[in-house]
Amino acid sequence: MFATLLDQTLAVAQRIWLEQWRQGRGLIFWALFPALMMLLFGLVYAHNDSMRAGLDAMAAGVLMGAALFFSCLGGTVAILVAERERRTLRRLLASPLQPLAYFLGVVLAQSALAAMQVVMLYAIAYAIGARYHGSIALGALIILLSVFAYVGLGFFFGARFARRSEEVVVALSAFGVPLLVLGGTFFPLVLMPQAMQTVAHLNPILYMNEALKAVAAHGAGLTELRAELAFLVVFCILSLGLGVSSYRHLLRLERSA
Amino acid sequence: MLGIEGLHKRFGSQTVLDGLDLQVARGEIVGLLGPNGCGKSTTLNIVCGLLDADAGQVRIDGEPLSARTASRVGLCPQASALYRDLLPAENLEFFARLYGQGAMQRRKRVDYLMQRFELTAHAGTRVGRLSGGWQQRLNLAVALVHDPQLLVLDEPTAGVDVQARLALWGLIEEMRDGGMTIVLTTHQIQEAERLCSRVALMRSGRVAAVGSVTELLARVPAQAVAVLQTRDEAATTRHAKALGWSVRPHAGQLLCLLPKACSLREVVQALDGGEVSSVSLQPVTLEHAYLELLGQPLEG
Numbered sequence: 001m002f003a004t005l006l007d008q009t010l011a012v013a014q015r016i017w018l019e020q021w022r023q024g025r026g027l028i029f030w031a032l033f034p035a036l037m038m039l040l041f042g043l044v045y046a047h048n049d050s051m052r053a054g055l056d057a058m059a060a061g062v063l064m065g066a067a068l069f070f071s072c073l074g075g076t077v078a079i080l081v082a083e084r085e086r087r088t089l090r091r092l093l094a095s096p097l098q099p100l101a102y103f104l105g106v107v108l109a110q111s112a113l114a115a116m117q118v119v120m121l122y123a124i125a126y127a128i129g130a131r132y133h134g135s136i137a138l139g140a141l142i143i144l145l146s147v148f149a150y151v152g153l154g155f156f157f158g159a160r161f162a163r164r165s166e167e168v169v170v171a172l173s174a175f176g177v178p179l180l181v182l183g184g185t186f187f188p189l190v191l192m193p194q195a196m197q198t199v200a201h202l203n204p205i206l207y208m209n210e211a212l213k214a215v216a217a218h219g220a221g222l223t224e225l226r227a228e229l230a231f232l233v234v235f236c237i238l239s240l241g242l243g244v245s246s247y248r249h250l251l252r253l254e255r256s257a
Numbered sequence: 258m259l260g261i262e263g264l265h266k267r268f269g270s271q272t273v274l275d276g277l278d279l280q281v282a283r284g285e286i287v288g289l290l291g292p293n294g295c296g297k298s299t300t301l302n303i304v305c306g307l308l309d310a311d312a313g314q315v316r317i318d319g320e321p322l323s324a325r326t327a328s329r330v331g332l333c334p335q336a337s338a339l340y341r342d343l344l345p346a347e348n349l350e351f352f353a354r355l356y357g358q359g360a361m362q363r364r365k366r367v368d369y370l371m372q373r374f375e376l377t378a379h380a381g382t383r384v385g386r387l388s389g390g391w392q393q394r395l396n397l398a399v400a401l402v403h404d405p406q407l408l409v410l411d412e413p414t415a416g417v418d419v420q421a422r423l424a425l426w427g428l429i430e431e432m433r434d435g436g437m438t439i440v441l442t443t444h445q446i447q448e449a450e451r452l453c454s455r456v457a458l459m460r461s462g463r464v465a466a467v468g469s470v471t472e473l474l475a476r477v478p479a480q481a482v483a484v485l486q487t488r489d490e491a492a493t494t495r496h497a498k499a500l501g502w503s504v505r506p507h508a509g510q511l512l513c514l515l516p517k518a519c520s521l522r523e524v525v526q527a528l529d530g531g532e533v534s535s536v537s538l539q540p541v542t543l544e545h546a547y548l549e550l551l552g553q554p555l556e557g
C-alpha cells in the first residue's frame with residue numbers, strides 16, 4: 001500500500017519535472033523573475049548606505065515573495081488547470097492513481113523547484129553582499145512550511161476558481177502582487193501607514209517573510225520565533241487541508257462532467 | 258464479459274439513463290449508436306468507474322464494479338488525453354507506472370505498444386507536435402498499457418482525417434481479431450457497420466434495439482431506399498403509398514422504403530414525374546434502420 005503510494009507519488013513528480021524541463025522557456029521565466037528582482041532590489045539596498053543593513057532581510061523577502069509564491073502557488077494552479085484542459089485528469093481518474101499520491105507528487109515536484117530557487121537566489125544575494133546569519137535547519141523548516149502552504153493554496157485556487165490557463169496569470173497578478181506588497185516582501189512593514197500595517201497582519205505571507213527574515217538577517221532562534229512558527233504550522237495545515245478538500249471537489253466535478 | 262442492467266442516471270432534473278440494459282460477450286465489439294445526449298458517454302463513464310449510477314448494476318465477468326474490475330478496463334477518451342510535452346513512450350511509461358508495473362515489465366509493454374501502433378517512427382517527437390491521427394493512435398495505445406480485457410472507446414475516430422480513420426479502424430480490427438472485448442460509441446454509421454459485431458441503437462437513455470448490422474437492417478421492410486425531393490410533399494406521399502412504398506419524411510426529403518430491389522429508372526418511371534424534383538437510390542443502411550426502428554434521425 002505504502003510502496004504503491006510512494007511509487008505513484010514519484011511517478012507524478014517525475015512527470016511534472018520532465019514537463020517543466022521540456023518547457024524550457026517556462027523554467028527560465030521561473031528563474032529569471034526572482035533573479036531579476038533579487039538583483040534590482042539587492043543593488044538598490046547595497047547602493048544606499050542607509051538601506052544596506054536591510055540587504056540580508058531583503059533576500060529572504062524576495063525568496064518568499066517573488067520566487068516561492070509564483071512557482072509553488074502559481075505553478076500548482078497552472079498544473080491543475082493544464083490537467084483539466086488536456087483532459088488528462090479524466091484519464092488519471094480512470095487509473096488506479098490514488099488522489100493522495102497525486103497531491104504529494106505535486107508537492108514534491110514543487111518542493112524540488114523551490115529548492116533550486118533557494119540555491120539560485122542565495123547565490124545571487126551572496127554575490128551582492130547579503131549574508132545569512134541564522135540556523136540553516138530553521139530556515140529550511142520555514143521555507144518547507146511555506147512551500148506546503150503555497151501548494152495547498154494552489155490546489156484551492158486551481159480547483160475552485162481557475163478554469164483556463166489564461167486566467168492563471170491574471171488571477172495571480174490581481175490577487176498575488178497586492179498580497180506580496182502587504183506581506184512585506186519588497187518593503188519593510190515599518191514603511192507602511194498604520195492602517196496598512198493592521199491589514200498586513202492578517203496576511204499569512206507576512207509571517208512567512210518575518211520568520212525567514214528574522215532567521216536570515218538576525219540569527220533568530222526557535223524560541224524567539226515561537227509565535228511565527230506556530231502561526232506557520234497552523235496555516236500550513238489549514239492550507240493543505242483546504243487543498244486536499246478542493247482537489248476532492250475537483251475530482252467530483254470532473255467525474256460528473 | 259460486461260453486463261449492464263437497469264442503469265439509471267440523472268443530472269439535476271435531466272434523466273440521462275433510463276433503465277439501460279446491455280450484455281456484451283467476450284470478444285465482441287458492441288457499438289453504442291445514437292444522437293447527442295442519448296446517454297452513450299454517460300454509459301461508458303459508468304463502466305469505467307468515472308461516474309456512479311443512481312440505480313442499476315454494471316458487472317464485469319460477473320463482478321460488480323470495484324477497483325479490481327477497474328484494472329480490467331481500458332478507457333480511450335474522445336479527445337486525446339495526453340501530456341503534450343512528453344514523448345509518446347514517456348506518456349505510455351507514466352500510465353504504465355500508475356498501474357503498478359515494474360520497470361522491466363513497463364519497458365517491455367511500452368516497446369510492444371510503440372511497435373504495434375507504429376509509433377517508433379515518431380519516438381523522438383513530442384506528443385503536442387504529432388498530427389491528430391498519431392495522437393489518437395497514442396491515445397488508444399495508452400488505453401491498452403495495462404493489458405485490459407475490456408476496452409472502452411469514446412468516439413475513437415472523431416476529428417481525424419480519412420487516412421488516419423482507416424488506420425485506426427485497422428488497429429481496432431486487429432484487437433478484435435486478438436479476442437479483445439470492445440465497447441465503443443460512434444456517430445458514424447460506416448464505423449459501426451465496419452467494426453461492430455453488434456450495434457445498440459440508443460434513444461433517451463435506453464437501448465431501443467440491439468443486434469448485428471445484418472439483423473438490424475433486416476428489420477427495415479425495404480430492399481432499397483429512394484430519396485425524393487418534392488415540391489408537393491402530400492401529393493408525392495400519396496403517390497408513393499399508392500405504389501406500396503412506405504414513406505418517411507426526413508430532413509426536408511421523403512425516404513421511400515422500396516419493398517423490392519429496383520433500378521433508378523424504374524423508380525423514376527413509377528413516380529411518373531409529378532412534383533418530384535430529384536431522386537436518388539440508396540442501399541438500406543444503419544441510418545435507415547435507426548430512423549425506421551426508433552422513429553427519429555440519428556443526428557437528432
